[in-house]
Amino acid sequence: MIVSHRHKLIFIKTLKSAGTSIELALSHHCGPADIVTPIYPLVPEHEPRNWRGWFAPWREVRSKNDLQKNVSELMRRNRLYNHIPARFARARLPRHVWRDYLKVCVERNPWDKTLSHYHMFKNASWHRHYDPDLTLDRYLQNGILCHNAPFYCDTQGQLLVDRVLRYDRLDEELADLFQTLGLPFDGLPHAKGDLRKDRTSYKEVFTPGQADQIGRAFRKEIDLHGWEF
Structure with missing residues (x-):
């Protein structure tokens, strides 16, 4: 996950959708105050920052599992993390940040x-x-x-993000996103692409x-x- 205060962008990371490559591309444009969560396996050029912290564990609790999850993450100060669902990120970020920033994810x-x-x-x-x-x-x-829907929808199935980019035309959609942010886009770095040889x-x-x-x-x-x- 990335929260860029510099560019007023929130990137929600979904599964099997070039998320790590997008994180690497975006993190190069993040400032020292922006939030960049760790990724696994570790990538040397990726520099996590500002993701730890305290939060109210009772927010966005819809079940006993939600509460147990929140308390466990609170004890480790894992306020934000790699594949955090949007509804939990919304509950742990300042309200004006979630309201005013452009929220984006990718689906496939x-x-x-x-x-x-x-x-x-x-x-x-x-x-x-x-x-x-x-x-x-x-x-x-x-x-x-x-x-992936649980990462970018609420428990009722309603979208929590502003834009869902399509993986099948990702270069085109990322180029448009980067242009919206006023950033250069030279394509994505290569990450994890060797897992599917066939x-x-x-x-x-x-x-x-x-x-x-x-x-x-x-x-x-x-x-x-x-x-x-």
């Missing part, structure tokens, strides 16, 4: 995103779900899918049954953004 076609997520589980030895023998069927059966399109990988299963699992995101297989 769920079939393409699912295939990328599967490759991360299969190839990323640092990941807690790493399994080099993982098959697509077993991945889909385990139910640990890459849902670049076969998801349309050629998933069976009809697998494609239908993913479509059902991501129905809310598909309806929200109009994705198609």
Whole structure:
């Protein structure tokens, strides 16, 4: 996550959507007072800052799990962090910052995103779900899918961000965003791109049954953004 007071921008980081590369690109334009959260695995040129702090743990509590989560993060002073959902970031930032800053995230076609997520589980030895023998069927059966809507929507499914950039035309949309911010855009740095060595399109990988299963699992995101297989 990035909160740039200099450019009045809040970047909410979603999963499997070039988030680390975007963070690296944005962090180069952040000032000493801006918030840059740590990323994992560590990237040498990334310099986290100003993300620790105290916050009111009762804000944005919708369940017992929310309260336990907030108290645990409060004890570690993890006020903001890498993949913090927008609703918790809103509760932990000053109200005028959330109200006045441009809030942005990225979303990706769920079939393409699912295939990328599967490759991360299969190839990323640092990941807690790493399994080099993982098959697509077993991945889909385990139910640990890459849902991003909880990062940028509230518990009722309403958007909490101002702009959702599309991953399938990311260069164009980032160029427009950087122009809006008055920043130069020379493309994204390379980060984590080596996890998916097989670049076969998801349309050629998933069976009809697998494609239908993913479509059902991501129905809310598909309806929200109009994705198609």
